[in-house]
Amino acid sequence: MDAQRAARFPFVPTDTPPLVIDRTEDVWLIRDNGNRILDAGGGAIVTNIGHGRADVVRAATEALGQVDYVVPLWATENRVALIEELTEHWLPDGFTQASFFCGGSESVDAAVRLARTHHVSNGDHGRWKVIGRDVSYHGSTLSGLSVGNHDRRRSGLEPMLNDHPKSDWLDAESLAKVIEREDTDTVSAFIAEPINGASGAAMVPPAGYWPAVEEACRANGVLIIVDEVMTGLGRTGLKWGHEHFGITPDIIVGGKGLSGGYAPMGGMYTTRTIVDPIAAAGNSLMYFTFSGADLGCAVSVKVLQIMREEGLVDRAAQMGQRLRSRMEEELADHPNVADIRGLGLMQGIELVKDRNSGESFTRSDEFAQQVAMEAIDRGVWIYPCGSGPVVDGLLFGPPYTITDDHIETIVGVTSEAITAAASRLS
Numbered sequence: 001m002d003a004q005r006a007a008r009f010p011f012v013p014t015d016t017p018p019l020v021i022d023r024t025e026d027v028w029l030i031r032d033n034g035n036r037i038l039d040a041g042g043g044a045i046v047t048n049i050g051h052g053r054a055d056v057v058r059a060a061t062e063a064l065g066q067v068d069y070v071v072p073l074w075a076t077e078n079r080v081a082l083i084e085e086l087t088e089h090w091l092p093d094g095f096t097q098a099s100f101f102c103g104g105s106e107s108v109d110a111a112v113r114l115a116r117t118h119h120v121s122n123g124d125h126g127r128w129k130v131i132g133r134d135v136s137y138h139g140s141t142l143s144g145l146s147v148g149n150h151d152r153r154r155s156g157l158e159p160m161l162n163d164h165p166k167s168d169w170l171d172a173e174s175l176a177k178v179i180e181r182e183d184t185d186t187v188s189a190f191i192a193e194p195i196n197g198a199s200g201a202a203m204v205p206p207a208g209y210w211p212a213v214e215e216a217c218r219a220n221g222v223l224i225i226v227d228e229v230m231t232g233l234g235r236t237g238l239k240w241g242h243e244h245f246g247i248t249p250d251i252i253v254g255g256k257g258l259s260g261g262y263a264p265m266g267g268m269y270t271t272r273t274i275v276d277p278i279a280a281a282g283n284s285l286m287y288f289t290f291s292g293a294d295l296g297c298a299v300s301v302k303v304l305q306i307m308r309e310e311g312l313v314d315r316a317a318q319m320g321q322r323l324r325s326r327m328e329e330e331l332a333d334h335p336n337v338a339d340i341r342g343l344g345l346m347q348g349i350e351l352v353k354d355r356n357s358g359e360s361f362t363r364s365d366e367f368a369q370q371v372a373m374e375a376i377d378r379g380v381w382i383y384p385c386g387s388g389p390v391v392d393g394l395l396f397g398p399p400y401t402i403t404d405d406h407i408e409t410i411v412g413v414t415s416e417a418i419t420a421a422a423s424r425l426s
């Protein structure tokens with residue numbers, strides 16, 4: 001595609017035309033000039049089974065040939081099959097209720113509404129606040145931005161956002177204090193990612209954090225919503241990120257890996273304890289027009305089956321360890337690397353200007369973006385991220401099918417790209 005045509009694509013015009021991807025295959029994004037990019041970011045930490053799976057394409061074609069649009073309230077074979085696949089093989093015990101959406105933001109929005117509707121149905125009309133965390137990311141709807149705290153993505157929109165309270169991200173005591181300060185009877189839920197993704201480059205809380213959060217929430221009638229949009233479905237080496245911390249949430253939100261990127265999908269999962277009062281009160285939750293599209297459900301069933309048949313969750317754990325140890329060997333002493341962290345195949349690097357002083361580059365330097373551009377020039381896609389104190393981060397979330405050779409390429413290119421971007425800035 002010529003650059004002029006490609007330049008028509010960005011909604012807000014930019015100086016450089018966007019990359020044009022012609023084809024996707026296995027772990028590769030193939031450009032229109034034929035050059036291959038290794039998908040170390042899994043797109044936006046989405047691609048779990050890899051690209052171009054014929055079985056998924058077949059499932060999608062068959063689904064579309066059978067059923068196209070049906071209102072979200074009615075059952076179809078694929079909708080029910082997806083609930084069965086999830087409840088039988090993926091969700092924690094007791095999570096029998098599943099509802100599907102077009103992505104993570106819609107699913108977060110639904111979860112926030114579900115928590116409130118549960119309380120209202122119980123006659124607890126005062127509970128509406130959703131305590132989030134500083135820093136966090138829960139999507140870019142106004143509700144997602146309100147309960148999250150990704151300052152770059154909220155920037156300029158603040159007056160429009162509902163000012164839900166925030167707790168300090170590593171500090172469960174701070175959550176207990178916020179619940180008390182806000183008046184317990186006004187708090188509906190606490191929402192957090194088990195491991196921070198886009199806001200903090202795979203920040204993993206210490207072992208005691210989540211159990212203490214659970215205690216504070218249970219003691220105060222506050223529901224726990226875990227946002228597993230990024231961490232869910234094997235990404236961290238277990239089925240769900242929260243499993244690493246031994247807690248039981250009330251509501252799980254998922255997206256990204258549910259369809260492996262083959263269709264726009266998100267999900268919200270919960271128990272009868274949460275939905276029974278809603279049913280008893282004669283209340284309901286409004287759907288979106290395209291919620292639970294049959295095509296997305298059919299694709300997701302196939303993606304989840306492939307993950308089970310190929311043991312890909314265990315593989316994510318194993319290859320994640322490999323990626324992490326190679327990063328530590330090659331990058332831990334790099335002058336611009338402050339930290340390497342994560343679980344499974346969700347790994348992050350925090351970047352700085354100088355690791356000795358801890359000084360960051362300025363935001364306008366866009367260091368992480370520059371590193372990502374340098375990496376693309378060398379044939380690897382890495383997801384640049386960061387907010388608040390994490391000015392620059394890199395997030396790695398490749399398909400669970402990557403090999404040792406791919407890992408060598410990722411680590412080698414990352415090191416070169418950081419050095420190249422840093423020397424250009426200084």
Ligand SMILES: Cc1ncc(COP(=O)(O)O)c(C=O)c1O
Pocket residue numbers: 044102103104105106108137138139140193197198227228229230255256
């Ligand atoms: C933790 C988390 N929640 C919610 C979202 C929003 O999902 P989506 O972009 O599919 O709307 C994201 C997206 O990156 C995410 O990482």
